[in-house]
Amino acid sequence: MRILVTGGAGFIGSHLVRRLLSSGQHQVVNFDALRYSGNLTNLNTVSQQPGYAFVYGDICDGALVSSVLRQYRIEGIINCAAETHVDRSILDPESFARTDVVGTGVLLEKGRQDGVKRFLQVSTDEVYGSVESGLSTEEDRVQPRSPYSASKAGGDFLVLSYWTTYHFPVMVTRGSNTYGSNQYPEKFIPLFVTNAIDEQPLPLYGDGQYRRDWLAVEDHCAGIEQVFFHGEPGTVYNIGGGNERENIVVAEEILAYLGKPKSLLRFVSDRPGHDRRYAVDSGRLRQLGWRPIVPFDEGLRSTVQWYREHESWWRPIKSGAFREYYEQVYGRRLQQAG
Numbered sequence: 085m086r087i088l089v090t091g092g093a094g095f096i097g098s099h100l101v102r103r104l105l106s107s108g109q110h111q112v113v114n115f116d117a118l119r120y121s122g123n124l125t126n127l128n129t130v131s132q133q134p135g136y137a138f139v140y141g142d143i144c145d146g147a148l149v150s151s152v153l154r155q156y157r158i159e160g161i162i163n164c165a166a167e168t169h170v171d172r173s174i175l176d177p178e179s180f181a182r183t184d185v186v187g188t189g190v191l192l193e194k195g196r197q198d199g200v201k202r203f204l205q206v207s208t209d210e211v212y213g214s215v216e217s218g219l220s221t222e223e224d225r226v227q228p229r230s231p232y233s234a235s236k237a238g239g240d241f242l243v244l245s246y247w248t249t250y251h252f253p254v255m256v257t258r259g260s261n262t263y264g265s266n267q268y269p270e271k272f273i274p275l276f277v278t279n280a281i282d283e284q285p286l287p288l289y290g291d292g293q294y295r296r297d298w299l300a301v302e303d304h305c306a307g308i309e310q311v312f313f314h315g316e317p318g319t320v321y322n323i324g325g326g327n328e329r330e331n332i333v334v335a336e337e338i339l340a341y342l343g344k345p346k347s348l349l350r351f352v353s354d355r356p357g358h359d360r361r362y363a364v365d366s367g368r369l370r371q372l373g374w375r376p377i378v379p380f381d382e383g384l385r386s387t388v389q390w391y392r393e394h395e396s397w398w399r400p401i402k403s404g405a406f407r408e409y410y411e412q413v414y415g416r417r418l419q420q421a422g
C-alpha cells in the first residue's frame with residue numbers, strides 16, 4: 085500500500101515509518117513540517133530505502149497536501165502530525181488548535197477529495213479527561229481538560245464526522261502515555277532520564293502521585309498498524325499498555341537504573357489543570373488480535389540505556405532553544421523548591 089505518514093519525523097511517527105517499511109510491503113511517504121520535535125536523523129536507517137520518500141510540509145497547507153496525494157498516488161493516510169505536549173499547550177494554546185484541529189481537518193478533506201481508501205487519526209487517551217478509577221472505554225464521554233487534549237478531541241470529532249457524513253473510511257486510535265527511544269526530552273520519561281544522567285534535578289509536579297499507563301512505542305505502533313489495516317471504519321480504538329504507575333515510582337526506577345541518588349527528586353508546583361489519572365480499556369483492539377508485549381520494567385530499562393548511548397541525539401536538543409522553554413516552565417518552580 086502507498087501510505088502517507090504525517091509527522092513521520094517525530095517520535096511515534098518515525099517508529100511507525102520504520103515499522104511499515106520493515107515489512108517490505110509498503111511505500112511510505114513521510115510528510116513533516118520539521119518543527120521543534122521533528123528530527124530526520126530518526127530515519128537515518130531507512131532514508132535511502134527505495135520505498136521511502138520525504139516531503140517537507142505542513143498539514144495545514146491544503147494545496148501541498150493535495151499535490152502530494154496525487155503525485156505519490158497515496159492510498160492511505162496515518163496522521164501522526166500534532167502538537168503533543170501539555171505544558172506547551174498551556175503556554176501557546178493557539179498552535180495546538182491550528183495543527184491538531186485545523187490541520188487534521190485539511191488533511192481529512194484533501195484525503196476525501198482524492199479518494200484515499202483509509203485514514204487513521206493517531207489520538208490520545210487524554211481526550212477522556214482525568215479518570216479517578218476504572219478504565220475509559222471508547223464509548224465513554226470525551227471530557228478533555230487541557231488545550232492539548234481539547235485540540236485532539238476536536239480533531240477526533242472532525243475525523244469521526246467524515247464517516248457519518250461522507251462514509252470516508254476513518255479510524256481513530258487513542259494511545260496511552262508512550263515512551264521509548266527518540267522521544268523529545270520535554271516529556272516526563274526522557275526529561276527525567278536525561279536530567280538524571282546530568283545529575284540535574286527531576287521536577288515532579290504536585291505530590292508526584294499522579295498516575296499514567298505506560299505504553300512502549302513499539303506496542304503503540306503495532307496497535308496503530310493493526311487498526312489501520314484491520315479496523316472497522318468509523319470506529320475508535322484505545323491502545324493501553326496496562327502498566328499503570330505513579331510518577332514518583334517511575335522517577336525512582338529511572339534513578340535506580342542510572343545509579344543516581346533520590347536527592348535529585350524535587351517536588352515542584354503543579355501543572356495547572358493536571359489530570360490525576362488516565363487508564364484505558366483496550367478490549368476492542370485486543371479483539372483484533374493485538375496485545376502489548378513489552379513489559380514496562382524491560383522497556384524502561386532499554387529506554388534509559390538508549391539515552392545513555394545516544395547523547396549525540398539529545399545533547400544538541402537540550403542545549404538549543406529547549407533551554408529557553410525549560411527556563412520558562414521550570415525556572416521559577418525549581419527556585420521555589422529550593
Ligand code: TYD
Nearest residue numbers: 170261270271272273287288289294296331
Ligand atoms: P507528560 O510526559 O507531560 O505526559 P502527559 O501529561 O501528557 O500525561 O507527563 C507525564 C506525567 O508526568 C504527568 O502526570 C505530568 C508528570 N510530569 C512531572 O511530574 N514533571 C515533569 O517535568 C513532566 C514533563 C511531567
